[in-house]
Amino acid sequence: MTNLRTKPVALGILLIALTGAPSLTQVFAAGGGGGGGGGDPYGSSYSSPSPPSSNSNRSDTKATQHRGKKADKRSFLDDPAFKQGYRDAYDTIYDRHDYAAAIDQLKALGHDDYANVANLIGYSYRKLGDYKLSQVWYERALQSDPNHVLTWNYYGFWQLEQGNRDAAEYHLSRIEAICGSDCAEYRSLAAALEQPQGSNLVY
Structure with a gap:
């Protein structure tokens, strides 16, 4: 007799769990969001939350794909070989100018x-004087x-070198929208814009 009473209760709990599942799926599929930083050792990423989808199956797929892309990005950013290679290239640019x-x-x-x-x-191509390839790589970055502030900065200098004030x-306005007027990227491009056209800019 006790066995017969517990079966309907268990079935009821299972039904409640199943009918509640799509709403939970949509909550998690909506994703997170927020400001930059996030522990990325190579720069800030500014993102906004994605809206929840009305189709829960599509949401599940998108959430899985999003998690996969994030995991892929995290995995190579945490890879010691990538970190060392990036630092070596950084030193080659800024210390050796090669x-x-x-x-x-x-x-x-x-x-x-x-x-x-x-x-x-893009920066390296610009320093080599190949403005077309430099532009391709800035656009790719x-x-x-779209909120990569250093690209907006370097691309702004590219524009100045091309005479596109x-x-x-x-x-400069994009940089201000991302990090304000006190960040180094804003200040350096603003200072360059104050120079007379044709000035020899060092950056």
């Missing part, structure tokens, strides 16, 4: 669609992370 070698080092990392890597490739002003 931009051609740095491009090879950065491409060898296998993650040139990552904003920090693409930005440094911004496609990967209005475009550089736009880049």
